[in-house]
Amino acid sequence: MIRSALLGGVAAACLATPALACEDADRVPLTWSTIAGFYTDAMADLVAGFEATHCAKVNIVNIDNSQLYNKQVIEMVGATGAYDIVTLETSEKADFAENGFILPMTDYLADKQELVDDVAPVLATMTTRYNGDIWGLPYYTYTAGIIYRADLFEDAGEKEAFKAKYGYDLAVPTDWKQHRDIAEFFTRKAGETLKGETLTKDFYGVGLMAGPFPEIQDELSGPIWGAGADWLDDEGNVQTEAVEKALTDYIELLKFAPPAALTVTYDGVMNQMKDGQIAMTHGFFLDQWPNAVTTEESVPGAKMGVAEAPGKKAYIGGFLLAVAESSAHPEEAMDFVAYIGGPEAQKKFAAAGGTTTLTSVLNDPELTKPENRAKTGHFGTLLQIFQSMDGFQSNLFNTPYGAKIYNTMQIPLQAAAAGQITPAEAATRLTDEVAKICGGPCPIAKDGD
Amino acid sequence: MAATYATAGTGRPTHVARGGGMSDRAFAWALIAPAMAIILVFALVPLGYAVMVSFRMADLTRGGLREFVGLDNYRTVLFDQSFWESIAVTLKFTVAAVGLEMILGIAIAFLLHGATHGKTIVRSILILPLATAPAVTGLFWRNLYDPQFGVINWLLGSLGLPEPNWLGDIDIALWSVVLFDVWQWTPFVALIALAGLSSLPREPFEAAELDGASTWRVLRVLTFPMLAPVLFLVLILRTIDSLRLYDAVAVLTRGGPGTVTETMTFYLFRTGLKLFRMDYASTMAIFFLYALLVASVFALRPLLRQFTERAQAQN
Numbered sequence: 001m002i003r004s005a006l007l008g009g010v011a012a013a014c015l016a017t018p019a020l021a022c023e024d025a026d027r028v029p030l031t032w033s034t035i036a037g038f039y040t041d042a043m044a045d046l047v048a049g050f051e052a053t054h055c056a057k058v059n060i061v062n063i064d065n066s067q068l069y070n071k072q073v074i075e076m077v078g079a080t081g082a083y084d085i086v087t088l089e090t091s092e093k094a095d096f097a098e099n100g101f102i103l104p105m106t107d108y109l110a111d112k113q114e115l116v117d118d119v120a121p122v123l124a125t126m127t128t129r130y131n132g133d134i135w136g137l138p139y140y141t142y143t144a145g146i147i148y149r150a151d152l153f154e155d156a157g158e159k160e161a162f163k164a165k166y167g168y169d170l171a172v173p174t175d176w177k178q179h180r181d182i183a184e185f186f187t188r189k190a191g192e193t194l195k196g197e198t199l200t201k202d203f204y205g206v207g208l209m210a211g212p213f214p215e216i217q218d219e220l221s222g223p224i225w226g227a228g229a230d231w232l233d234d235e236g237n238v239q240t241e242a243v244e245k246a247l248t249d250y251i252e253l254l255k256f257a258p259p260a261a262l263t264v265t266y267d268g269v270m271n272q273m274k275d276g277q278i279a280m281t282h283g284f285f286l287d288q289w290p291n292a293v294t295t296e297e298s299v300p301g302a303k304m305g306v307a308e309a310p311g312k313k314a315y316i317g318g319f320l321l322a323v324a325e326s327s328a329h330p331e332e333a334m335d336f337v338a339y340i341g342g343p344e345a346q347k348k349f350a351a352a353g354g355t356t357t358l359t360s361v362l363n364d365p366e367l368t369k370p371e372n373r374a375k376t377g378h379f380g381t382l383l384q385i386f387q388s389m390d391g392f393q394s395n396l397f398n399t400p401y402g403a404k405i406y407n408t409m410q411i412p413l414q415a416a417a418a419g420q421i422t423p424a425e426a427a428t429r430l431t432d433e434v435a436k437i438c439g440g441p442c443p444i445a446k447d448g449d
Numbered sequence: 450m451a452a453t454y455a456t457a458g459t460g461r462p463t464h465v466a467r468g469g470g471m472s473d474r475a476f477a478w479a480l481i482a483p484a485m486a487i488i489l490v491f492a493l494v495p496l497g498y499a500v501m502v503s504f505r506m507a508d509l510t511r512g513g514l515r516e517f518v519g520l521d522n523y524r525t526v527l528f529d530q531s532f533w534e535s536i537a538v539t540l541k542f543t544v545a546a547v548g549l550e551m552i553l554g555i556a557i558a559f560l561l562h563g564a565t566h567g568k569t570i571v572r573s574i575l576i577l578p579l580a581t582a583p584a585v586t587g588l589f590w591r592n593l594y595d596p597q598f599g600v601i602n603w604l605l606g607s608l609g610l611p612e613p614n615w616l617g618d619i620d621i622a623l624w625s626v627v628l629f630d631v632w633q634w635t636p637f638v639a640l641i642a643l644a645g646l647s648s649l650p651r652e653p654f655e656a657a658e659l660d661g662a663s664t665w666r667v668l669r670v671l672t673f674p675m676l677a678p679v680l681f682l683v684l685i686l687r688t689i690d691s692l693r694l695y696d697a698v699a700v701l702t703r704g705g706p707g708t709v710t711e712t713m714t715f716y717l718f719r720t721g722l723k724l725f726r727m728d729y730a731s732t733m734a735i736f737f738l739y740a741l742l743v744a745s746v747f748a749l750r751p752l753l754r755q756f757t758e759r760a761q762a763q764n
Binding site: 272417 | 617618619708723724725
């Protein structure tokens with residue numbers, strides 16, 4: 001009995017301490033394709049942590065964001081086994097799942113319910129669930145809110161002038177009408193004053209990501225979802241009127257954005273913020289907070305703030321880690337996904353400035369202490385957003401054509417933003433393009449969660 | 450395989466006999482066979498495959514290569530508004546860019562040909578844009594064009610001039626790409642034209658000078674006609690290259706704003722590698738290749754005729 005207990009104890013100890021001592025030759029090779037530049041260095045440290053506790057060797061393949069989808073699809077179609085773990089944008093999950101490019105992790109995660117439940121529900125629904133299965137774990141979120149110059153919003157002179165002009169108090173906007181008013185209010189020419197000081201260059205109310213990139217649709221998602229609509233209705237058709245309305249308002253907003261708005265994406269907006277050119281963002285990726293907060297150093301007197309997007313609806317984005325169907329080592333790959341998406345790695349990731357997907361880490365008092373504001377000052381807002389959007393789903397992420405639609409929709413939207421076509425033409429063109437991609441109404445998985 | 454050569458009356462080496470009894474024709478085939486094999490494997494087989502794909506349903510993310518659909522893909526592409534818009538953009542770009550490159554390149558070649566000092570340095574500098582990858586120079590120009598932080602607008606602003614949105618204005622963006630291409634490829638035209646000028650025989654020009662011919666008459670009657678084959682070849686090369694424009698668009702504008710700089714190859718890339726509709730992409734590629742082949746045959750015919758006549762005259 002005692003012997004059995006001892007043996008059991010030894011076995012348990014062995015299980016609790018995964019293979020630490022293993023020869024390099026014995027290590028299972030795993031290849032992870034991921035996005036170059038998104039805290040890849042921090043990720044490399046996390047990978048080292050995984051290798052220290054698992055007999056595996058992880059090779060990280062960094063791929064430019066614009067090429068990641070097509071490179072991964074090509075490898076998946078060819079079933080080359082080149083990548084064991086893939087990184088997917090929210091819109092790509094259904095595409096990869098439906099085509100059998102990735103393996104469901106529902107069974108694997110069945111005994112890890114605590115981890116599954118730790119991912120904010122709305123983030124889990126949007127990024128990991130499709131057709132009743134769980135397809136991996138998100139390791140990074142770029143959920144959107146607004147980042148703004150709190151010093152401008154708190155300035156007594158500006159507040160007084162705003163109230164005199166618009167008849168209500170200047171505050172963080174809670175709807176898109178207020179957002180538009182504030183953008184207009186803060187748009188000033190060189191020579192005018194801002195916070196009582198004469199401007200040496202033009203200043204703009206809002207920074208927009210209206211360049212030829214998918215981020216334009218991420219921005220537009222907020223107003224569309226906030227109006228109770230969606231890109232696709234339940235029958236899989238584009239909600240043309242909602243798109244036209246949101247686009248019309250967006251184009252109106254472009255008057256209050258730097259001219260470069262038509263060429264930039266998130267990094268351009270961050271440069272505008274840090275250069276003291278803009279007062280706030282539209283629905284903007286909050287993972288950029290550690291970058292945005294450096295405005296306090298580059299612009300004298302600046303104080304940054306972060307809040308939920310107007311209407312409490314914004315893009316819920318996350319990079320999903322999933323295991324390729326063609327992986328030669330799916331079990332080990334799933335272990336890797338669970339490790340990177342799990343609390344230990346996520347905590348380290350957050351400490352390094354990454355934006356975690358786990359509510360336990362977002363709530364971690366150690367991480368969210370005031371002295372960590374530069375890295376984690378947006379965590380509280382993210383929790384609010386996840387709470388506000390709890391239960392929300394978008395049909396765009398529940399159609400297997402989501403990735404193709406996502407890669408196409410920027411073209412008519414940006415054409416309208418640039419003045420090449422009207423918002424009505426853009427909405428119609430989007431409707432036609434989507435129908436062409438799906439071969440009619442797009443199929444929508446009804447049990448996405 | 451040892452070959453024996455004798456010198457004919459013309460002074461050119463001529464094949465007389467070959468060990469193993471291989472004829473001239475067979476020997477010539479043997480020489481070009483490796484190159485032909487490579488072309489066959491890496492060009493003709495993919496081309497044949499693309500033709501086959503163009504007659505089938507082929508969505509990489511929906512089962513790959515599927516049923517035969519006859520001419521459906523050709524019908525779809527012919528009625529695709531975006532396809533024709535991209536062709537219009539491509540043609541507009543090609544005419545503007547190649548036209549400017551030819552004019553400026555020839556002018557630079559004449560200036561350099563007449564220069565007495567600094568020719569070598571200028572020639573070396575001219576090679577720089579050609580020697581750098583378009584993706585690298587594209588990024589460099591993207592920074593130059595940046596409306597907020599770019600050097601061009603900083604200079605214009607300093608002079609009190611308007612600061613255009615080079616890559617974001619629908620009326621300017623394509624011309625910004627043209628300007629980039631002109632910067633990169635004018636030196637190519639200039640260097641080839643300069644080589645052509647340097648190789649012209651002196652005698653006709655000396656005779657024309659003795660006869661008191663004006664500069665304009667010398668240019669019209671001697672220089673340009675004698676330089677024409679070289680210039681024509683450069684024109685063809687630049688035109689083909691411009692019609693295939695991809696890198697500059699990918700780096701500078703990604704086809705935007707909207708679709709004003711979306712060239713045919715960029716649209717083809719988007720269809721094939723973003724939407725994974727290999728059937729449409731292959732069909733477009735076949736269209737494109739066919740158009741290029743027809744245009745090249747017509748354009749190259751006079752040049753080939755001239756080369757043939759010269760070769761015959763020399764024989």
